[in-house]
Amino acid sequence: MKRLRLVPDETHIDFFKYRGLTFGISCVAMVASVIIWATMGLNFGIDFRGGTTIRTESESAISVADYRAALDPLGLGDVVISEVFDPTFEGTKHVASVRIQSQDEQESVATDTIAKVETALKTVDESVRFTSVESVGPKVSGELVTTALLAVGASLGAILLYIWLRFEWQFSLGAVFALFHDVLVTIGIFALLQIRFDLATIAALLTIIGYSINDTVVIFDRLRENLRKFKTMPLVDVMNVSVNETLSRTLMTSGTTLIALIALLVLGGDVIRGFVFAITWGVIIGTYSSVYVAKNVVLWFGVKRDWSKPDKSAGNQFANIDA
Amino acid sequence: MLHIETWKRVLIWGLVVLGLLLALPNAFYSRVETYNDAVAANGGDDTGVSGWPSFLPSGLVNLGLDLRGGAHLLAEVRVTDVYETRMQGLWPEIRNLLRNEREKIGTIRLLTTTDGTLKVRIGNADGMPEAMRLVRTLAQPVSSLTAAGTDDIVVTSAGDTLVVGLSDPEKEAMDDRTVRQSLEIIRRRIDEVGTREPTIQRQGTDRILIEVPGVGSADELKSIIGTTAQLTFQPVVSRTSDGSTPPGPGEEVLPASDEPGTFYVLETVPVVSGEQLTDAQPTFDQNGRPAVSFRFNPSGARKFGDYTAQNIGNPFAIVLDNEVISAPVIQSHIAGGSGIITGSFSVEESTNLAVLLRAGALPAGLDFLEERTIGPELGADSIHAGQIACLIAGVAVLVFMFASYGLFGFFANVALMINVGLIFGLLSMIGATLTLPGIAGIVLTIGMAVDANVLVFERIREELKSAKGPARAMELGYDRALSAIVDANITTFIIAVILFLLGSGPVKGFAVTLGIGILTSVFTAIWVTRLLIVLWFERARPKTIEV
Numbered sequence: 001m002k003r004l005r006l007v008p009d010e011t012h013i014d015f016f017k018y019r020g021l022t023f024g025i026s027c028v029a030m031v032a033s034v035i036i037w038a039t040m041g042l043n044f045g046i047d048f049r050g051g052t053t054i055r056t057e058s059e060s061a062i063s064v065a066d067y068r069a070a071l072d073p074l075g076l077g078d079v080v081i082s083e084v085f086d087p088t089f090e091g092t093k094h095v096a097s098v099r100i101q102s103q104d105e106q107e108s109v110a111t112d113t114i115a116k117v118e119t120a121l122k123t124v125d126e127s128v129r130f131t132s133v134e135s136v137g138p139k140v141s142g143e144l145v146t147t148a149l150l151a152v153g154a155s156l157g158a159i160l161l162y163i164w165l166r167f168e169w170q171f172s173l174g175a176v177f178a179l180f181h182d183v184l185v186t187i188g189i190f191a192l193l194q195i196r197f198d199l200a201t202i203a204a205l206l207t208i209i210g211y212s213i214n215d216t217v218v219i220f221d222r223l224r225e226n227l228r229k230f231k232t233m234p235l236v237d238v239m240n241v242s243v244n245e246t247l248s249r250t251l252m253t254s255g256t257t258l259i260a261l262i263a264l265l266v267l268g269g270d271v272i273r274g275f276v277f278a279i280t281w282g283v284i285i286g287t288y289s290s291v292y293v294a295k296n297v298v299l300w301f302g303v304k305r306d307w308s309k310p311d312k313s314a315g316n317q318f319a320n321i322d323a
Numbered sequence: 324m325l326h327i328e329t330w331k332r333v334l335i336w337g338l339v340v341l342g343l344l345l346a347l348p349n350a351f352y353s354r355v356e357t358y359n360d361a362v363a364a365n366g367g368d369d370t371g372v373s374g375w376p377s378f379l380p381s382g383l384v385n386l387g388l389d390l391r392g393g394a395h396l397l398a399e400v401r402v403t404d405v406y407e408t409r410m411q412g413l414w415p416e417i418r419n420l421l422r423n424e425r426e427k428i429g430t431i432r433l434l435t436t437t438d439g440t441l442k443v444r445i446g447n448a449d450g451m452p453e454a455m456r457l458v459r460t461l462a463q464p465v466s467s468l469t470a471a472g473t474d475d476i477v478v479t480s481a482g483d484t485l486v487v488g489l490s491d492p493e494k495e496a497m498d499d500r501t502v503r504q505s506l507e508i509i510r511r512r513i514d515e516v517g518t519r520e521p522t523i524q525r526q527g528t529d530r531i532l533i534e535v536p537g538v539g540s541a542d543e544l545k546s547i548i549g550t551t552a553q554l555t556f557q558p559v560v561s562r563t564s565d566g567s568t569p570p571g572p573g574e575e576v577l578p579a580s581d582e583p584g585t586f587y588v589l590e591t592v593p594v595v596s597g598e599q600l601t602d603a604q605p606t607f608d609q610n611g612r613p614a615v616s617f618r619f620n621p622s623g624a625r626k627f628g629d630y631t632a633q634n635i636g637n638p639f640a641i642v643l644d645n646e647v648i649s650a651p652v653i654q655s656h657i658a659g660g661s662g663i664i665t666g667s668f669s670v671e672e673s674t675n676l677a678v679l680l681r682a683g684a685l686p687a688g689l690d691f692l693e694e695r696t697i698g699p700e701l702g703a704d705s706i707h708a709g710q711i712a713c714l715i716a717g718v719a720v721l722v723f724m725f726a727s728y729g730l731f732g733f734f735a736n737v738a739l740m741i742n743v744g745l746i747f748g749l750l751s752m753i754g755a756t757l758t759l760p761g762i763a764g765i766v767l768t769i770g771m772a773v774d775a776n777v778l779v780f781e782r783i784r785e786e787l788k789s790a791k792g793p794a795r796a797m798e799l800g801y802d803r804a805l806s807a808i809v810d811a812n813i814t815t816f817i818i819a820v821i822l823f824l825l826g827s828g829p830v831k832g833f834a835v836t837l838g839i840g841i842l843t844s845v846f847t848a849i850w851v852t853r854l855l856i857v858l859w860f861e862r863a864r865p866k867t868i869e870v
Contacts (some may be wrong), residue, residue: 003869004726009784034378055701070804088708111691131698133541140397150823158817166810200760203822203830205766207837214771214811218778221807249781256723256777257770263457264766267715271389271701279767292328306613307540 006251010266011244015291017113018235019299030181033188040191045198048145050102050138052114055095056130062094072121077101082140086270095131095270098248137221141256148202152183152286155209163213167220168304178289182212185285200275208282211257215250215290222246223295228304235303239295256286267271327857330823335850336509339741342843345748346765350713354382380749385520386536387758387832390706392699393536395546397692400496400529401503406439406489406686407869412489413476414443414573418611419458421445428454440488448483455480458487463780465492487544502529504686509533509548515678541694548676553684556627559638560588564671580646582625589640594630595650596684599623603680605673606663613673614665624660632656641666643676645661699827709762713850716766717743725864726775728780731870734855735776738847742772745843757838768840780806783870793868794860799854808845815843 007131016247046053068082078101089095098121103113114133121128136144156176163170183205190197223242268276287297348355358375362368369377388395414433421443423430429446436442445454455478462474475493477488489497502525510523513535522534533597534856538544560574566586570576573592601620608614621628629652630639640650641664648666668676721739724732746765783800791799821840822834 003729004723005729007530009788055714057700063705086705091622111545115542122860129698129700130696131701132696133743134691134695135541137692139399147825155821159814162814162817199826199830203760203826203833206818206822210815211767211771211835213818214774215815217811217814218807221810225803245785248784249777252777252781253771253774256720256773257767258802259719260766261769263716263719264709264712264763267708267712268766269705271705272763273762276763279763307585317796 007248009246015240015243017103019296026181026293035182036188042191042197043179043194044198046136047198050136050141052100052135054098054130055132056128057131058094058125059092062096066124070124072114084270087242088269127222146280155206156213156238159213170298170301170303171220175298178216178294179209181289181293182208183283186282188313195274201278206278210284212286212311215286216294219246219290243291254283255282335854342745342748345752346744348381348383349747355383363679384750385756387756388534388697390702391536392697392702394538394694395539396533396541396544398501398531398689399692401688402501402529406498412439416461417458435572440486443485446703451480454485465496493634501686506531508685512548543694553644554680555588555593555641555642556595557640559640562587563773565747577647580648587640587650595623595627606678608665613668613670614663614671615673615677616663619660620846627660628658634831672823704758713766716769720769728870731780738852739772741845741851742843746839749839752767755835756832759832761836764833764836772844777810777854778807812841812845
């Protein structure tokens with residue numbers, strides 16, 4: 001039977017030929033992400049900035065200008081109205097999202113503000129329904145930011161420790177640097193495209209960390225095995241062998257995961273689109289970074305080659321004789 | 324690899340069957356839900372309830388608010404509210420104590436405070452040490468494990484003013500009690516309304532998370548739990564039309580609820596309060612207007628009886644949440660401890676008031692920090708979209724795997740389907756909540772679950788290249804892929820645990836599905852697929868295999 005093969009049985013691609021270039025691109029992407037993040041800022045959802053989002057649904061077409069005209073006299077400060085489009089909506093379904101900043105000097109949620117907005121929108125369109133109303137007070141949103149940062153930090157720390165225990169510190173640094181790269185570049189793309197950044201996005205970031213580390217560990221595992229097998233081969237060559245040997249698996253797994261995610265991205269509805277987009281992007285970046293970032297860092301630091309015995313003869317010129 | 328002991332085979336199949344049985348009710352969701360409701364209505368007894376065989380498990384995966392629609396509230400309990408009431412309760416005792424020593428201390432006067440302390444000015448500043456000693460005798464040990472041995476009140480002085488406040492350990496212990504009490508009362512109120520599967524949890528030290536599916540809006544939920552319904556009966560000092568009348572010490576000015584512009588000056592310490600109620604029912608007064616009847620417990624009834632006997636001809640006020648509902652004049656001695664509250668109620672209001680009074684008053688006010696309402700139609704849309712996406716994702720992965728690995732891919736596919744079944748089985752068993760990100764978690768698991776199989780299959784392919792026999796190649800494939808599988812999944816599992824610990828709501832739901840997905844996918848990939856392959860190998864005994 002003819003099998004589907006994503007890559008030939010044997011590959012000898014030199015992944016590290018342009019390692020200066022690829023690693024350079026990664027570093028530039030990271031710096032660019034930080035710059036975009038700093039200049040454009042993230043489009044925070046109400047989870048992090050406080051405020052209210054109201055999702056409206058109507059049979060008739062939505063005019064953002066009319067909505068705005070109805071809400072302006074209320075003097076609510078920053079109001080963002082956007083129409084939501086989605087391939088899963090049927091013809092007569094029109095959805096908009098209204099975001100209102102958190103009102104000053106109010107720790108808790110402003111119920112009367114929501115009621116005012118709903119009444120104002122009803123005057124524009126009789127048939128409008130409010131399918132979801134979410135409010136977060138400024139007190140909680142501040143705490144959510146702290147928790148989110150804590151979650152990302154704790155994950156990176158835990159992985160640093162685990163890989164260190166299971167492998168070597170060079171691997172651990174390489175893996176965590178790659179994860180850092182993934183997170184930063186994802187934040188960069190969210191800032192660049194101004195996609196809404198909320199609690200679900202943080203969950204997505206952590207999932208990306210989980211997926212990317214999965215990939216990195218599989219290649220590290222093969223590298224560890226090959227380092228024992230080819231004791232005299234230069235490190236860069238052992239790495240190439242390892243990446244080539246696992247290439248088929250890497251592409252298969254990324255492939256199946258991407259197929260599943262793209263189905264969800266297209267058909268899963270607009271409510272979780274941002275979340276799924278982050279994960280999809282992360283799977284691609286994570287696959288890339290496992291090879292081009294994590295390995296490069298390990299290459300940079302070098303690896304102690306003799307795994308079986310403690311390195312008693314460090315500094316001795318006969319160090320490798322009985323290896 | 325090719326030899327798996329019989330007991331292991333039985334165990335593997337046993338776990339698979341058990342997991343799938345647990346998942347089964349979810350395939351008949353609405354039917355099982357109706358059945359469960361009927362059983363619950365029957366007092367937990369399933370005899371005579373039809374619709375679902377009673378020997379089958381009937382646990383379902385709970386649908387999160389984002390899928391089913393409902394309201395979510397995060398409330399903060401104003402714990403400091405209680406301090407003031409507590410200190411005011413102390414005043415009569417302090418007054419009696421100090422009055423007896425008038426020669427040494429001089430006259431005493433209560434000062435108005437707002438910071439939860441009690442300030443008393445004494446006429447003779449030299450008597451301060453004696454006054455402080457006396458008040459300290461009222462101190463009681465704090466009733467908590469961590470701060471045993473410390474006193475509940477702190478007595479200090481500033482010039483001729485004696486300041487009595489609560490000690491920090493006592494405040495802590497009180498905060499805890501206040502929040503627990505609030506939690507209990509909120510639960511009782513929501514149960515009275517009878518909605519299905521509400522989540523009422525304490526979060527942190529002074530917060531309560533309330534999630535109720537099927538409620539139309541967060542406002543509706545707030546009106547069920549929101550009003551404090553603090554009922555008190557207080558002596559009336561005077562009646563006025565000026566709301567800014569300065570009240571004397573130990574007095575307060577409250578508005579009348581049904582007559583705008585009318586205010587009552589009342590004594591702050593109530594004769595009886597809502598905690599002493601044993602029952603409250605909606606009823607009608609002699610004019611046919613809606614009213615609420617109530618009954619006190621024996622100690623409340625005695626106090627109420629004594630007070631009415633001594634104050635015939637004087638008005639007293641029925642105060643609900645700092646508004647005077649009515650202020651009737653006491654006509655006669657009311658001995659039985661029951662009566663009715665009249666006011667300008669609608670039938671619905673009197674019913675609600677009765678519910679609130681029965682459930683008891685919240686000890687402190689609530690601030691709402693977060694509220695979310697999700698309409699049921701949005702949830703239904705999300706489920707629908709999620710189902711289609713899962714189906715397409717699943718089919719695509721199955722086709723892809725079969726095209727890549729042939730027969731072995733088929734085995735992996737069987738294991739994948741078992742895997743999804745097991746996820747639902749486990750989620751039902753622990754009563755977890757499926758949220759929208761949770762569905763994404765399942766889809767992601769579908770994609771990643773094949774990873775372990777792919778690792779093994781690719782490894783077998785490699786081992787076959789070095790020209791070993793098929794049996795040996797498969798054995799080595801499983802052995803050598805194991806460390807990668809374990810390391811990769813443990814790291815992802817760590818992430819799931821962190822997400823679970825730090826996340827809330829939908830994110831937590833995602834963490835649970837991700838974590839369970841990792842467990843089941845490792846189990847199915849390592850054991851189920853292997854068992855399937857071994858069964859096939861034992862039967863077919865192929866000379867060569869193609870992976």
